[in-house]
Amino acid sequence: MAHNLIITGVGGQGTVLASQVVATAAVESGLLVAVGETFGASQRGGSVMSHVRVSRDRRYGPLIPRGRATIIVGFEPLETLRVLLNYGNPSTRVIMNLRPNYPPGVLSGADVYPEPQTLEEAVRSISAGVFAFNATEIAIRAGNPVAANMVMTGALAGSELLPITVPTYEKVIEELFTGPVRQLNLEAFRAGVRAVREGPPAEAARAPA
Amino acid sequence: MSILGVRLDEPGRSVLLTGNEAVARGALEAGIGYASSYPGSPSAEVLGVLAELAGERGFYAEWSVNEKVALEGAAAASFAGLRAICVMKADGLNVALDTLTALSESGTKAGLVVVVSDDPGGHSSVKEEDSRYLGKVAHLVILEPADPQEARDMTVAAFGLSEQLRAPVMLRCVTRVCHAGGNVVLGALPPGPAGRPHFGRQERYITFVAFHGLQEQRLAQARAIGENWPFNAYLGPPEPEILVITAGPGFLYAREAVEVLGLGDRVGILKLGMSWPLPEKFLLRHLKSASKVLFVEEVEPFHEENVGYLVACHLEEVHPLAIYGKKSRHVAGPQGPGLGEIDVDAVIRALAALAGVPHETRSSDYGREARQLVKKMPDRELGFCAGCPHRASFWALKTAIALDGREAVVLGDIGCYTLGLTRSGYFLMQTVHAMGSGVGIADGLGKLGRFGFDQPVIALVGDSTFYHAAVPALINARYNRSRFLLVVLDNETTAMTGHQPHPGMGVTALGEKVPALSVEEVAGALGVPVTVHDPYDVRGTVEVVYRLLRQDGVRVLVLRRTCALVSARERKPRVYVDPERCVGDACGCHRFCSRVFGCPASIWDAARGRAKVDEAVCNGCGVCATLCPQGAIVVEEVG
Numbered sequence: 001m002a003h004n005l006i007i008t009g010v011g012g013q014g015t016v017l018a019s020q021v022v023a024t025a026a027v028e029s030g031l032l033v034a035v036g037e038t039f040g041a042s043q044r045g046g047s048v049m050s051h052v053r054v055s056r057d058r059r060y061g062p063l064i065p066r067g068r069a070t071i072i073v074g075f076e077p078l079e080t081l082r083v084l085l086n087y088g089n090p091s092t093r094v095i096m097n098l099r100p101n102y103p104p105g106v107l108s109g110a111d112v113y114p115e116p117q118t119l120e121e122a123v124r125s126i127s128a129g130v131f132a133f134n135a136t137e138i139a140i141r142a143g144n145p146v147a148a149n150m151v152m153t154g155a156l157a158g159s160e161l162l163p164i165t166v167p168t169y170e171k172v173i174e175e176l177f178t179g180p181v182r183q184l185n186l187e188a189f190r191a192g193v194r195a196v197r198e199g200p201p202a203e204a205a206r207a208p209a
Numbered sequence: 210m211s212i213l214g215v216r217l218d219e220p221g222r223s224v225l226l227t228g229n230e231a232v233a234r235g236a237l238e239a240g241i242g243y244a245s246s247y248p249g250s251p252s253a254e255v256l257g258v259l260a261e262l263a264g265e266r267g268f269y270a271e272w273s274v275n276e277k278v279a280l281e282g283a284a285a286a287s288f289a290g291l292r293a294i295c296v297m298k299a300d301g302l303n304v305a306l307d308t309l310t311a312l313s314e315s316g317t318k319a320g321l322v323v324v325v326s327d328d329p330g331g332h333s334s335v336k337e338e339d340s341r342y343l344g345k346v347a348h349l350v351i352l353e354p355a356d357p358q359e360a361r362d363m364t365v366a367a368f369g370l371s372e373q374l375r376a377p378v379m380l381r382c383v384t385r386v387c388h389a390g391g392n393v394v395l396g397a398l399p400p401g402p403a404g405r406p407h408f409g410r411q412e413r414y415i416t417f418v419a420f421h422g423l424q425e426q427r428l429a430q431a432r433a434i435g436e437n438w439p440f441n442a443y444l445g446p447p448e449p450e451i452l453v454i455t456a457g458p459g460f461l462y463a464r465e466a467v468e469v470l471g472l473g474d475r476v477g478i479l480k481l482g483m484s485w486p487l488p489e490k491f492l493l494r495h496l497k498s499a500s501k502v503l504f505v506e507e508v509e510p511f512h513e514e515n516v517g518y519l520v521a522c523h524l525e526e527v528h529p530l531a532i533y534g535k536k537s538r539h540v541a542g543p544q545g546p547g548l549g550e551i552d553v554d555a556v557i558r559a560l561a562a563l564a565g566v567p568h569e570t571r572s573s574d575y576g577r578e579a580r581q582l583v584k585k586m587p588d589r590e591l592g593f594c595a596g597c598p599h600r601a602s603f604w605a606l607k608t609a610i611a612l613d614g615r616e617a618v619v620l621g622d623i624g625c626y627t628l629g630l631t632r633s634g635y636f637l638m639q640t641v642h643a644m645g646s647g648v649g650i651a652d653g654l655g656k657l658g659r660f661g662f663d664q665p666v667i668a669l670v671g672d673s674t675f676y677h678a679a680v681p682a683l684i685n686a687r688y689n690r691s692r693f694l695l696v697v698l699d700n701e702t703t704a705m706t707g708h709q710p711h712p713g714m715g716v717t718a719l720g721e722k723v724p725a726l727s728v729e730e731v732a733g734a735l736g737v738p739v740t741v742h743d744p745y746d747v748r749g750t751v752e753v754v755y756r757l758l759r760q761d762g763v764r765v766l767v768l769r770r771t772c773a774l775v776s777a778r779e780r781k782p783r784v785y786v787d788p789e790r791c792v793g794d795a796c797g798c799h800r801f802c803s804r805v806f807g808c809p810a811s812i813w814d815a816a817r818g819r820a821k822v823d824e825a826v827c828n829g830c831g832v833c834a835t836l837c838p839q840g841a842i843v844v845e846e847v848g
Contacts (some may be wrong), residue, residue: 012594012826020210023390027225034356034461035210035227035390044628045809046591059356061461062389065469065553067570081579082586089571101826102812103589104632107803111587122579136825145825176211 003054003162004064007152008083009075010101011046014149017176018073019050021153024172025164026054036062045104047079054162071161072127073152075135076101077119077207084123092127095155095196096120097148098207099136116207131155133200134208138191141203147188154192166193210390215258216265220397228386229254231357231393232296232324235364237266238395239320242291242402244270245279247677248706249298250333251387252326256296257707260718267401272709272718275644275677276301280308280323284377287321288414289406292368296324299338300623300643304678310347311416313376314424318412320368321377323349328384329507330542330550333705335623335641337549339509340381341484348424349379350431351485352440353456357391363440363482365396370434374427381484383507385458385550432486440482443495449477451563452499454492454512456481459505459551466556472564481512489519496520496527501563504534505556509547533563592633595810596773596828599626602698602744603634604806604836605768606667609754610637617665617758618654622647622679624671625705626698633807638669645670645678648695652682655691655763665758666693673703673711675728680735686763687735694757695737695765697728698744700772708775732765744768745832773828781829783845784810786820790841793818802833802842 005022009015019035026033036051053060069087074080074096084094098116105111114122120132135155139148150173156162157169173185195204214224215234226234232255236244244263246256256270263270269286273279276297283295297305302325309323325344328334344351352367354360363380371378435441444464453463453476460480467476479495481487496502496516504513513534520527533539535546539559542549561568593600603626610617621627621638622645630638640650651668670679675697683695703709710716715725729739742753750768757764794800802811802820810827813820820841822833834842 010589011591020390023210024225027223027392032392033225033390035225036385037388037390044591044594044625045589047589059358059391059461061356061458061465061553062385062391063458063462063552065465065557065570067575078586079589081583085576085579089575099825101823102809103587104592104807104809105590106587107809107812108632108807109800109804112585113587114583114585118582122582125578125582126576140824148825175213 002058002060003071004069005052005054005071005073005162006064006069006083006087007050007052007073008079009048010079011044011048013075013101014146015048015050015075018149018153019052021169021172021176022156023052024176025168026162028168028172029164031056031163032059034060034062047082049083073156075148075152077116078113081119081123084127088127090126090128093161094123094127094130095152095159096123096130096132097135097152098132099134131159131196133195134204134206135192137204137208138195138200139188142188142191143184147184150185150188151192151195154189155196157189158193158196212258212261216262217395218398220395223392223394225390226357226361226393227254227388227390228354228357228360228382230258231360232364232380232382233258234393234395235361236294237262237398239292239365239368240399240402241294242268242406243283243286243293244268245273245282246296247273247276247279247301248703248709249301249326250706251328251384252296252298252324252382253706253709255324256718257709263719270718272711274712276305277308280305283321284312284317286406287317287319288412289408290319290404291402291406292320294322294324298334299325299327299340300334300336302340302343304644306343306347309377313348314420315414315416316375316423317371317377317414318375320371322364322367322371322380323377324380324382326382326384326387327508330384332384335627337508339511341511342509344379344381345485348428349377349485350374350483351379351381352482353381353484354386355458355460355480356386357389358393359440359482360386361393366440374431376427383457389458428486432488435483435486435488436491438483438488441488441491442480442482443477444480445477446474448498449475450499451476451501451503451560452495453478453503453505454481454516455505456484456512457507459507462551462553462556463505465553466560469557470560470564470566470568472560472566475564476560484512487515487519492516492519493523493526496530500529501531501533503539503559503563505540505551507551510535533559539563590631591628592631592807592809593625593628594773594828595808595826596777596830598700598744598768598770598773599629599698600633600806600808601747601832602750602768603629603637605744605747605750606696606754607635607637608751609758612751612755613665613758615663615665617667620647620650620666620668622670622674624674626669626671629669644674645682648679648682651693651695652686652691655686655693656689658692668693668695670695670697672697672699672701672713672728676712680731683732683735683737683763687737692762695763697765697767699728699767699769701769702772702775704772704774708772728765728767737763737765739765739767741767741769744770745830747832747835773830777828781847782831783847784822784827784829784831784834785843786822787841787843788817788819790839791819792839796839798838802837806833806836808833
C-alpha cells in the first residue's frame with residue numbers, strides 16, 4: 001500500500017522544492033519513494049504537479065494512476081480542484097491554500113475565476129476532508145510570500161497523514177538550505193505545522209477578500 | 210534530490226536522487242575524465258551537477274556551444290584514454306548526429322557514453338522525438354533505464370560496454386526518468402580519472418565506408434552480450450498468456466497495472482534494458498510461450514516494429530501469436546496511440562481489454578457535485594514570468610510593427626521567447642522550428658525581394674541560441690546579401706533550462722572567469738551593424754525597432770536585460786498601485802496593465818474597481834509603471 005501524494009500549484013510557487021523536502025524526509029525515515037515531476041515550464045505560470053509515492057516495501061513508478069491520490073496538497077485553489085477531479089476519490093484528503101493565482105486568460109478578461117470559497121466547497125464535496133487556509137498570508141507574515149511552499153509543507157507535516165515526523169522534515173530543511181533562506185523556510189514550515197494543529201490565525205483563516 | 214546525495218562517499222547507502230543526478234553519480238563512479246553538454250530539458254541537470262563536482266573529483270566539465278561540439282570534445286577525451294560523457298536532449302542529438310554516426314564507424318577507445326533525453330508529451334520541448342530511431346541509424350547500442358536506480362546502474366555499465374565494443378553507447382532517458390526521484394543505492398567512488406591522457410602516434414579513428422562491416426560486427430557482439438545481460442529481464446509465470454514487452458518507465462507502469470488488475474498469473478513482463486540491438490534468442494524464448502504480446506513503450510512503436518520483424522522472421526516458431534500495442538490502438542494516452550506520454554492507466558486499459566477483465570478505479574460520476582458548483586475551470590496557459598524582459602521586448606516589437614505598417618513577418622526560435630507565439634507575446638511569432646532556424650528562414654525570406662516580396666522580416670533569437678546555431682545563418686545572410694532584422698533577446702543567461710552560462714557571460718561551467726564574447730563582437734566581426742538597447746525602456750525600444758525596420762541589409766538589434774528570475778534574487782523593488790491615482794475603468798485604458806500588457810503580477814481588485822499588483826508574483830521590474838497612462842503605479846526601492 002502506497003501513500004500517493006500530489007503537490008500541485010502554479011509554476012514559480014515552489015512545488016518542486018516542497019516535494020523534494022517531503023521525499024527526502026521519507027527516505028530519511030527509511031521509506032521507499034518515487035517522485036514524478038515536470039519542471040520544464042515550471043517558472044512560466046503553467047499548472048504544475050509533483051507526484052510523491054511513499055511505500056514501506058515497494059518501488060512504484062513516478063506517476064500516480066487516475067483516481068488513486070490519497071493526499072492532495074494544493075498551493076492554489078483552482079489547481080487543487082483540477083487535480084482532485086483527475087486524481088482524487090471520495091477518500092482523498094486535501095490541504096489547500098486559498099490564495100488564488102490568476103491565469104492569463106482570466107487577467108485578459110476571456111475567463112472568469114471561480115470564487116475561492118466555491119472552490120473550497122467543491123473540493124469538500126468530493127473528498128474525505130479539507131484543511132483550507134491562506135498559506136500565502138502566513139508566508140507574508142513570516143517575511144516572504146515565496147515561503148508559502150514551506151507553510152504548506154508544514155501543514156502536511158502537522159496533519160500527520162504521512163508516516164514522517166515533524167523533526168525529520170525540519171532536519172531536511174536545515175540540510176537543504178543555508179543562510180537567511182534556511183531561517184525563513186524553518187519559520188514558515190513551523191507556522192504551517194501550527195496552523196494545522198491549532199487552527200490558522202484569524203487573518204489567514206479565509207480566502208483573501 | 211540534491212547534489213548532497215550525488216557527492217556522498219558512502220557505498221551501500223540509499224539516497225534520494227533524480228534520474229539526472231543518478232546519471233551524474235554513475236559517471237562519477239565510472240571515473241570520468243571529461244563531461245560536456247549543451248543545456249536541454251529534461252537532462253540539463255546532469256551536467257549542472259557534474260560541473261559543480263568537477264573540481265573536487267578532478268575531472269573536466271563544460272557547457273559547450275552546441276551538441277556537436279560537445280560530442281567532438283568528449284570523443285577526443287575517449288581517443289586520449291579518458292572516459293567521457295556527453296549529454297543532450299533529443300533535439301540536440303539531431304545537431305550531433307553527423308558526428309555520432311561517424312564515431313560509431315571510426316570507433317572509440319575509453320568509454321564514451323552519450324546520454325540522450327527524450328521528452329514524451331513535450332513537457333519542455335517543441336517535439337517529442339523518439340531518439341531510438343536515430344540511435345539505430347548510428348548503429349549504436351541503446352540502453353533504457355526505468356528509474357533513477359537503473360539510471361545510475363546503467364550509466365556505470367555503459368562505460369564498460371563502450372570499452373568492450375570500442376564504440377559509443379547511448380543511454381536513452383525519458384522525462385519520467387530524468388525528472389523522477391527515487392531511492393538510489395550508491396556504489397564506490399574512485400579516487401579520480403585513471404592515467405594520463407595520450408594519443409598514440411599509431412592510433413587511428415577514421416570514418417570510412419569500408420568500416421560499415423565493423424559496425425555490424427560490434428552490434429552482433431552487443432546482441433550476444435544482451436542475451437544474458439541482467440538489465441534484460443523477465444518477470445512473471447513461465448507460460449504467460451499475455452507477454453508485455455516494455456522498456457524504461459513503461460516497465461513500472463506495466464508492473465503496477467498487472468498488480469492493480471490482479472493478473473499476475475496470466476501476464477508476464479519482458480523488460481528490455483537494451484533496446485538496441487535486440488536480444489533475439491531471449492525474446493524468441495518468451496514469445497514462443499505466449500499467445501498475445503503487448504508493447505508498452507514511449508513514444509513511437511520502436512520495439513513493436515523491430516520485434517514485429519523478428520516475429521515475422523520466425524513465424525513458424527512463435528505461431529500463433531497476436532501483436533498488440535500502438536498499431537492495434539490498445540496502448541494509447543489521452544491523445545491517442547503513439548502520441549504523448551503513456552502511464553499506468555494506459556496500460557491498465559490495454560491489459561483489461563486483452564485479458565477481458567473489467568476495471569473501474571472510482572465510480573464514473575465521481576466529481577459530479579464539484580462540477581455542479583464550479584461549472585467552468587479556466588485553463589492555465591503558459592506565459593512569460595512577471596518582470597520578464599521578453600514581455601517588454603514583444604510589446605515594443607508589436608508597437609513598432611504596427612507603426613511601420615508593412616506587415617512585418619516575425620520568425621521565432623527555441624527558448625523562453627518561444628512563448629512569443631502565445632497571448633503572452635501578443636501572438637506575434639509566426640514560425641518555430643529548431644535552434645537557429647528563425648535566422649535561416651529570415652535569411653531565405655530576405656532574398657525574395659527580386660520577386661516583389663516587400664514585407665520587413667524580423668528574426669528573434671535568444672542569446673544562448675545565437676551562439677548555438679545562429680552564426681552560420683548570419684554569415685550566409687551577409688555573404689548572399691539578404692535583408693532582415695535579427696533581434697537577439699539577450700537575457701544574459703540560458704534561462705529556459707535553468708540559467709546555465711554561455712560564451713557571452715564571461716564564466717564557464719567550472720565557474721572560471723573568462724573573457725566574455727558578446728553578440729555585438731561576433732556580429733560586428735561579420736560586418737553586420739549592431740545596435741544594443743534595454744527593452745525595459747519600452748518607448749526607446751519602439752523607436753529603435755521602427756528605425757531599424759526601415760534600414761536595408763542585415764542588421765542586428767541586441768535587446769539586453771538580465772532574466773527577471775536572476776535579477777529578482779539580488780534586488781526586488783516593491784511595486785504597487787496608488788489607488789488614488791488609478792481611476793479604474795473610467796481611465797479608458799481597458800485595464801492596460803492586467804488585460805493588455807498582461808503581466809501576471811498585474812491583477813484587478815474587483816471590490817475596489819482598481820488595478821492591483823500581486824506581491825506574491827511581482828518580480829519588481831517596474832515596466833508597468835512606465836506604461837500606465839495615469840502614472841498610477843509606484844516603484845519603491847526596498848532595503
